[in-house]
Amino acid sequence: RHPPLVVNTYVLTFGTLMVLLVRPPLAWQGSLDWPVLALVVTMAIFCTIMPIFLYLTGIRRIGAGRAAIVSNLEPIVTIMLAMTVLAERLEGIQFLGVLAVLVGVVLSEGE
Numbered sequence: 824r825h826p827p828l829v830v831n832t833y834v835l836t837f838g839t840l841m842v843l844l845v846r847p848p849l850a851w852q853g854s855l856d857w858p859v860l861a862l863v864v865t866m867a868i869f870c871t872i873m874p875i876f877l878y879l880t881g882i883r884r885i886g887a888g889r890a891a892i893v894s895n896l897e898p899i900v901t902i903m904l905a906m907t908v909l910a911e912r913l914e915g916i917q918f919l920g921v922l923a924v925l926v927g928v929v930l931s932e933g934e
Contacts (some may be wrong), residue, residue, distance in 0.1 A: 826881035836877055895928045 874897075881890040901920055905911040913921075 827876055827883060829880050831876045835872065841862065892928055892931050895924060895931070898924055 878890060878894055881893065885893075902911075902913065902917075902921060906913065
């Protein structure tokens with residue numbers, strides 16, 4: 824019913840307030856120079872703001888059920904990117920996890 828940008832703003836605002844209640848910024852003990860700040864902003868945009876906005880847009884376009892099913896593929900895509908871009912290696916048990924997620928997505932799509 825509400826535009827994704829509005830819902831995203833509420834989600835991130837109230838989420839941030841809850842985090843600030845648990846861990847006030849004055850408790851920060853590390854350095855916050857420009858390279859670190861640039862990484863924080865980049866992660867905030869690409870790992871928090873955009874995914875939530877795109878998920879909410881997906882709900883509006885294809886419905887909540889299908890958007891939830893598609894979002895279950897996120898760990899698989901993350902693993903594939905880690906393997907190709909970062910040359911990460913998976914162990915046997917991790918492949919079983921990937922298989923379990925894929926089976927769950929296929930089973931939930933059939934309902």
